[in-house]
Amino acid sequence: MPEIVWDSKLYDKQHHFVSDYGADVLQWLAPRPGEDILDVGCGTGQLAAQMAEIGAEVFGIDASTDMIATAKASHPNIGFEVVDATKLPYKNLFDAIFSNATFHWIEDQPALIEGLYNALKPKGRLVAEFGGKGNVKSITDAISVAAKNLGLSAKLINDFWYFPSISTYTTLLEDRGFEVEQAWLFDRPTKLTGEDGMLKWINQFATHAFKNLTSDEAEAIKSLAIEILKPKFFNKGEWTADYRRLRIKAWKR
Ligand code: BEZ
Numbered sequence: 001m002p003e004i005v006w007d008s009k010l011y012d013k014q015h016h017f018v019s020d021y022g023a024d025v026l027q028w029l030a031p032r033p034g035e036d037i038l039d040v041g042c043g044t045g046q047l048a049a050q051m052a053e054i055g056a057e058v059f060g061i062d063a064s065t066d067m068i069a070t071a072k073a074s075h076p077n078i079g080f081e082v083v084d085a086t087k088l089p090y091k092n093l094f095d096a097i098f099s100n101a102t103f104h105w106i107e108d109q110p111a112l113i114e115g116l117y118n119a120l121k122p123k124g125r126l127v128a129e130f131g132g133k134g135n136v137k138s139i140t141d142a143i144s145v146a147a148k149n150l151g152l153s154a155k156l157i158n159d160f161w162y163f164p165s166i167s168t169y170t171t172l173l174e175d176r177g178f179e180v181e182q183a184w185l186f187d188r189p190t191k192l193t194g195e196d197g198m199l200k201w202i203n204q205f206a207t208h209a210f211k212n213l214t215s216d217e218a219e220a221i222k223s224l225a226i227e228i229l230k231p232k233f234f235n236k237g238e239w240t241a242d243y244r245r246l247r248i249k250a251w252k253r
Helices: 008-014 017-029 046-054 065-074 109-119 137-149 166-176 197-205 215-233
Strands: 036-040 057-062 079-082 094-100 120-131 178-187 190-192 238-241 244-252
Touching: 008 065, 017 046, 017 094, 017 120, 017 190, 017 244, 036 046, 046 057, 046 094, 057 065, 065 079, 094 109, 109 120, 109 166, 137 197, 137 215, 166 178, 166 244, 190 197, 197 215, 197 238, 215 238
Parallel strands: 036 057, 036 094, 057 079, 094 120
Antiparallel strands: 120 244, 178 244, 190 238
């Protein structure tokens, strides 16, 4: 799975759509005052802060020290900690677990799901949204085609992210004992900021794909991929990415 370096300031400036869209996921969670809520992959803490405003007792975790440092500085009244989501140390502590745009980065899904289940109190709920089957397929296809046309396929890392189907993911959850109430796979075309939005997106989210290439080779692939994408995804000075989300709500019974 990808290694990625998060720059929290750049993330909030250039890629703030991640938490902007996350506000919609919060509606499935419907946090209540006094509830203990774990935010897995909290980033800079913007959604944790929205839950805290409602009166929930939120605790945010993220694998990135930079994200957690920014979250702590921005929201000093909320607890945040650097924790690996595949090694959650909590037992029967939370009424609910929330996660936005995180699970697709995680390779060891059984370890993640085990930790989520254990962290919830009985009758606790999990609400998570992440990339679903087919997410950003036009972008990954364009990168692969560009690498092929340049004779660089062998050096490109094609194993991009974990984007499961509804049946794959609900089966994983049910196998661990969750009862899945809702699962929704839907297209969510996502506007990227600026004329160089696609290049910035690739540089933020897909750097791992290029790690075996020289910088000249990587730049050549990115330029060609952007040319391939432009006719369909660049319109009136704005880029759109073909995001497809998987949103789930499940219970620990
Ligand atoms: C996503 O949120 O869907 C996503 C983010 C980065 C890379 C791939 C997908």
